[in-house]
Amino acid sequence: MIIDEIGRIGETYTPEYLNREEITQMKMVTCIIRPEKLESITNTLDKLHIVGMTVTDVRGFGRQKGQVEHYRGGEYTIRFIPKVRIDVVVPDEDVKKVIEAVSRTARTENVGDGKIFVTNVENAMRIRTGEVGTSAL
Amino acid sequence: MKSLKMKTFLILAILGVSALMGFATLAKAEGTALTDQDLTSISAPASTDEIAAKGDPGADFTGNVRDVTVSDSKKGLTLADLANQAGQNKIAINFVWTLICGFMVMFMQPGFALVETGLIRAKNANHTMMMNFMVYSLGLFAYYVCGFAIQMGGVAPVANLGGLYPLNGEHVVNFLGKPWALFGTKGFFLHGTSYDVGVMVMFLFQMVFMDTTTTIVTGSCAERWKYSAFCVSTIGLGAIIYPLFGNWAWGCGWLSQLGVNFGLGHGYCDFAGSGVVHAVGGLTALACAMIIGPRIGKFNRDGSPNAIPGHDLVLVLLGCFILAFGWFGFNPGSTLGASGNGALRIGSIAVNTMLAGCTASFSALLYMWIRYGKPDASMTVNGLLAGLVAITAPSGFVNPIGASVIGWVAGFLVCLSVEFFDRVPKIDDPVGAISVHGINGIWGVIAVGLFADGRSNYGGSWNGVNGSVKGLFYGDPGQLVAQLIGVATLVGIIFTMSFLWNWLVDLIVGQRTSAKAELAGLDIPEMGALCYPDFQLKAQDYAGSSSQTSKAESLSKS
Numbered sequence: 001m002i003i004d005e006i007g008r009i010g011e012t013y014t015p016e017y018l019n020r021e022e023i024t025q026m027k028m029v030t031c032i033i034r035p036e037k038l039e040s041i042t043n044t045l046d047k048l049h050i051v052g053m054t055v056t057d058v059r060g061f062g063r064q065k066g067q068v069e070h071y072r073g074g075e076y077t078i079r080f081i082p083k084v085r086i087d088v089v090v091p092d093e094d095v096k097k098v099i100e101a102v103s104r105t106a107r108t109e110n111v112g113d114g115k116i117f118v119t120n121v122e123n124a125m126r127i128r129t130g131e132v133g134t135s136a137l
Numbered sequence: 138m139k140s141l142k143m144k145t146f147l148i149l150a151i152l153g154v155s156a157l158m159g160f161a162t163l164a165k166a167e168g169t170a171l172t173d174q175d176l177t178s179i180s181a182p183a184s185t186d187e188i189a190a191k192g193d194p195g196a197d198f199t200g201n202v203r204d205v206t207v208s209d210s211k212k213g214l215t216l217a218d219l220a221n222q223a224g225q226n227k228i229a230i231n232f233v234w235t236l237i238c239g240f241m242v243m244f245m246q247p248g249f250a251l252v253e254t255g256l257i258r259a260k261n262a263n264h265t266m267m268m269n270f271m272v273y274s275l276g277l278f279a280y281y282v283c284g285f286a287i288q289m290g291g292v293a294p295v296a297n298l299g300g301l302y303p304l305n306g307e308h309v310v311n312f313l314g315k316p317w318a319l320f321g322t323k324g325f326f327l328h329g330t331s332y333d334v335g336v337m338v339m340f341l342f343q344m345v346f347m348d349t350t351t352t353i354v355t356g357s358c359a360e361r362w363k364y365s366a367f368c369v370s371t372i373g374l375g376a377i378i379y380p381l382f383g384n385w386a387w388g389c390g391w392l393s394q395l396g397v398n399f400g401l402g403h404g405y406c407d408f409a410g411s412g413v414v415h416a417v418g419g420l421t422a423l424a425c426a427m428i429i430g431p432r433i434g435k436f437n438r439d440g441s442p443n444a445i446p447g448h449d450l451v452l453v454l455l456g457c458f459i460l461a462f463g464w465f466g467f468n469p470g471s472t473l474g475a476s477g478n479g480a481l482r483i484g485s486i487a488v489n490t491m492l493a494g495c496t497a498s499f500s501a502l503l504y505m506w507i508r509y510g511k512p513d514a515s516m517t518v519n520g521l522l523a524g525l526v527a528i529t530a531p532s533g534f535v536n537p538i539g540a541s542v543i544g545w546v547a548g549f550l551v552c553l554s555v556e557f558f559d560r561v562p563k564i565d566d567p568v569g570a571i572s573v574h575g576i577n578g579i580w581g582v583i584a585v586g587l588f589a590d591g592r593s594n595y596g597g598s599w600n601g602v603n604g605s606v607k608g609l610f611y612g613d614p615g616q617l618v619a620q621l622i623g624v625a626t627l628v629g630i631i632f633t634m635s636f637l638w639n640w641l642v643d644l645i646v647g648q649r650t651s652a653k654a655e656l657a658g659l660d661i662p663e664m665g666a667l668c669y670p671d672f673q674l675k676a677q678d679y680a681g682s683s684s685q686t687s688k689a690e691s692l693s694k695s
Contacts, residue, residue, distance in 0.1 A: 035676030036656040039434075057673050069665050084676045 026121040026134060027095045031086045032060070032114040033106045038084050044105045045088065048097060052137065054087040064112040083114060089121050091134045173215040228299045231474030232334075234483070235298065235342050238470020242345040245463030246273055249352045251456025252522075253359055256447035256515060256568045260658025261360045262668035268355040268367050275368055276351040279375035280344050283325055288380035289343060290321020292388045296596060297474035298338055303330035307389060315398045317391040320384050342470065343383070346414050349467075350379050353418030356570035357426040358648075361433075361655050364663050366648040370425065373638045379417055382631050386413045392626060395619045396602040402616030404600040405623040406589070408486075409471035411530030411581025416627045417635075419575020423564065424636040429649050431565030433656060442559040445567070450514050457518040464490055464525045468532040478596035486532045490525065493532075493544030497524020500548030508552075516552060519569045523551035523577040530581040534589035534606045543584045547577050579624050584608075586617030 033041060038055065045053060059080035066079040090098050099116055107113055124136040183198040193199050205222050207214055250269035257265050291307020294300045306323035309316045324331040327340060351371045358367070385392040386407050396404035407413050436442055447453060468490045469483040501520020505513040524544035528535075531543060554572035558564045566572065591607035599606050607613035642648060649655075654662035658674070661667060667674075 038676045055676075057675055059673065067661070069661070071666055082674060082676075 025092045026089050026124060026137065027092060028087060028089050028119045028121050029095060029098050029102070030117040030119065031088075031102050031106070032058070032083050032116075033086065033102075034108070034112065034114060035082055035084045037106045038086075041086065041102055041105050044101050045098070048094070048101055050088055050090060050094070050098060052088070056085045056087075058083050058085045062112075062115065081112065089124060089137060091137065171216060173212070176214045176216065176219070179214070227474075227476040228297075228335075230476040231297045231299075231480070232338050234475040234480075235338050235470055235473050238466035239338075239342040239345050241463050241466025242342075242349065242470065243273075243463075245345075245349060245460050245467070246270075246352060248456045248459030248463055249349075249356070251452040251459065252518065253356045253456075253568050255449045255452030255454075255456060256356075257359050258445065258658070259448040259669055259672070259674050260660055260667075262448065262660065263664045263666060264364065264659040265355070265359050266668065267664060268359070268362070268364070269352055271368065272352045272355060272371055273348055275371045276348045276375035277344055279372045280347050280380070281327065281340075282376065284347060284376045284380040285327070285340050285343060286322065286324035286331075286380075287320045287377065288347075288383035289339060289388050290323040291318065291384075292321070292339075295335070295339065295473065296478055297472070297476075297480060299335040301333070301335045301339055303333050303336060304339075307384075316394070318384070318389055318394065319391065320381060321388055339473075342473070343387075346410055346467075347375055347379050347383070349410075350414050350418035350421070351375050353415070353570050353574045354422045354425055356568035357422035357566045358429050359567045360659065361429060361649055362425075363646070363648060363650050366642055366646045369646055370639055370642050370648075373642070374421055374635070378421070378631065378634050378638065379413075381634075382417055382627070383413050385626070386623070392619075392623055393600045395622060396600050396615075400615060401619035401622070402586070402613050403598075403602045403604075403606050403619070405619050406534065406585050406599065406606050406616065407530045407582060407623070408533035408585075409468045409529045411526060411528075411578045411584075412623050412627055414578075415526045415529060415574040416578030416582065416624075417631055419571050419573070419578050420627060420632040421635040421639075422566070422570040423575055424632060425639050425648070426564050426566055426571065428636070428639050428643050431563065432567070433652060435565045436563055440563060442563070442565075447515065447567075453515055453518055457521055460522060461494055461525060464494070464529075468529060471533065472595070479594045482533060482593060482595075485537075488537060489532045489535055489540035490528055492537055492540045493524040493528030493547065494521045495524070496541045496544035497521055497527070497548035497551075500545045501552055502548075504549055504552045515569075516555070519551050519555065519573050520548040523547040523573045526574055526577040527581040527584060529578075531585045531588055533595070534585060534593050534608075536590050536592065539584075539588035539590060543581070543588060547580060550580055551577055579627065582620050582623050582627075583617070586620035589613075589616060 031041070035057075042053070059082050061079060061081055064081060066077045066081065068075055068077050070076075086102075088098065095118060099118070103116060123132060124134075125132045126136040179202050181198070181201040181203045183193075185203075188198050202214065205214060205218055206225075207218055208221070209215075246269065250266055253269060254262050254265045289304055291305060293302050293305045295304075304321070304323050306321060307318050308320050308322055309318045311317070324336065324340075327336065351374050354370070354374065355362070355367065382392075384390040386405055387393065391398075392405035394404055395401040405412075432445065434443060435445060465487055469486045472478075472480040472483055472486065474480040475483055498517055498521035501523070502512050502517045504520075505511070505516045524547045527543050527547035527550075528540055531539065535543070551569065551572045554576040555566070555569050558566055558571055564571065585606070585608060587608045587610055589606040589608035589611065591605045591611045591613075593605050597603060607616060609617045639648065650659060650663065658667075
């Protein structure tokens with residue numbers, strides 16, 4: 001059946017040791033920050049020896065409301081404000097220091113500094129070598 | 138037909154009269170002068186009825202003796218009419234040429250706007266475009282109020298444009314036994330005697346040159362210049378600083394009279410303005426950039442520069458071509474005519490212009506390719522523009538080989554200069570305005586003193602000294618001295634004036650935007666609207682060391 005075929009295709013690409021039980025214990029730390037803070041936060045993470053991050057340009061708002069601007073005599077509101085989203089996956093024991101360092105670097109004490117979210121990560125794999133778990137980070 | 142008979146009779150009459158006149162000249166040793174009587178027998182090749190009946194697709198009958206303006210229809214066509222028409226035709230050709238070239242130079246404004254906007258980041262595009270846009274209106278008005286008068290108030294006579302006799306007021310001081318003409322005194326608001334057809338043409342042409350100077354400054358100060366400060370600074374440049382040097386060089390001022398007063402060649406020679414326009418603009422750009430300071434993120438704490446890429450190279454390259462096209466109005470138009478006084482050299486001037494731009498783009502391209510491994514688009518653009526800047530002063534005086542060499546040097550010079558300003562004095566110049574216009578403007582001024590070949594002839598003299606402009610390589614070292622005095626004036630007086638003026642503007646208005654505004658992008662804080670509201674703008678990430686980011690952080694906290 002098709003499902004069997006798909007399973008077999010998956011088998012040819014997946015190394016065997018993915019079937020083993022691995023102790024993962026990683027968290028994804030998602031930071032929504034001001035765009036101008038990107039560089040300093042990257043350097044902060046660098047100093048913490050966090051290797052690897054994903055950066056996306058996003059827009060949104062929290063409690064920071066939009067701005068009112070004018071165009072050809074009329075008013076309009078910019079609701080969504082440009083921000084940068086940084087996703088880093090770190091081992092559990094590093095989560096606290098990452099949150100602390102990032103928040104310290106990103107804080108300007110003005111409205112719009114951003115937020116940090118922590119989510120669970122079930123597993124991770126380095127594609128080139130096939131390593132899984134925290135050694136994939 | 139009756140008309141055919143008439144035609145035949147008239148043709149025979151003309152032939153008869155011509156034959157008689159021919160015999161008359163052969164018979165007498167001295168010919169008799171033509172009289173008005175002789176003109177009455179000239180008639181047009183076809184009558185108006187005939188042309189109305191069949192049209193004139195082959196231009197056989199259009200444009201003839203009927204079109205000569207007759208001042209007194211009772212007297213008919215006179216020799217005076219013929220002479221006046223000839224003179225007026227020459228002035229008309231010159232007016233048309235100068236005006237069309239002036240329009241082309243105005244078209245260089247969008248060229249500059251595109252080059253600058255392409256080289257800065259998208260978050261500042263609205264602000265940069267608006268600076269380049271308003272520089273036209275601000276400069277024009279400042280020039281109309283007093284700039285033109287200060288620069289050209291005493292420039293009469295200008296043969297190519299019909300004399301410009303009303304512009305006969307110049308303030309002269311006596312010093313060391315010589316007259317030093319300092320500034321003009323006629324032409325304010327183009328009012329009174331300046332309401333004159335020739336003066337209008339000169340005003341338009343000179344105004345677009347002034348505007349080129351003011352738009353150069355917006356390049357070096359982009360991405361951190363307060364819009365209000367830009368407005369005030371531009372008005373000062375267009376009203377006083379540019380017109381002063383313009384008077385000294387082109388308005389029969391003391392720099393142009395160095396030949397007459399001190400025997401230094403033909404005085405300071407600057408055909409289309411490497412010094413007057415580009416060096417003044419480039420040095421003012423330098424002064425402003427020094428006062429305003431570099432962009433946040435440009436230099437690290439250890440002084441090493443970071444690259445801040447522009448947001449659209451298409452605009453840069455397009456803008457460069459628009460500038461190159463407009464330069465065909467800049468240089469050839471500076472003859473102020475196409476008829477008389479050597480103005481037929483316009484073709485030679487245009488070719489010199491093309492060649493210098495071409496060789497300069499080559500040398501810049503090769504330099505970047507060999508040194509850094511890849512041909513660099515923005516530096517090649519800077520190279521081509523540097524060549525055009527450098528040929529601007531010598532364009533009317535050199536031959537094509539000289540033009541090619543001048544351009545070749547200019548291309549290398551601009552690359553070296555951009556590196557120099559980034560690494561040694563650490564002056565941030567987003568578009569290379571200081572290197573392209575300032576440094577190569579000075580090179581162009583010096584190049585006149587070297588490469589002017591003495592083969593041009595603009596009415597037998599230049600700046601009141603008989604003969605043709607010659608440089609060092611063609612036997613006149615005095616010319617080089619005059620050019621160097623011009624350079625010294627630019628660097629010593631004009632740069633100082635610009636620095637003091639902009640320092641004053643900084644004191645009163647404040648030149649630089651706040652760090653918060655600069656980091657957010659000037660479009661919203663200064664102009665209230667994004668240039669690209671439909672696009673998600675990327676957050677910047679420069680390859681800078683952590684030491685300089687602490688400055689950015691502390692600045693953004695304010």
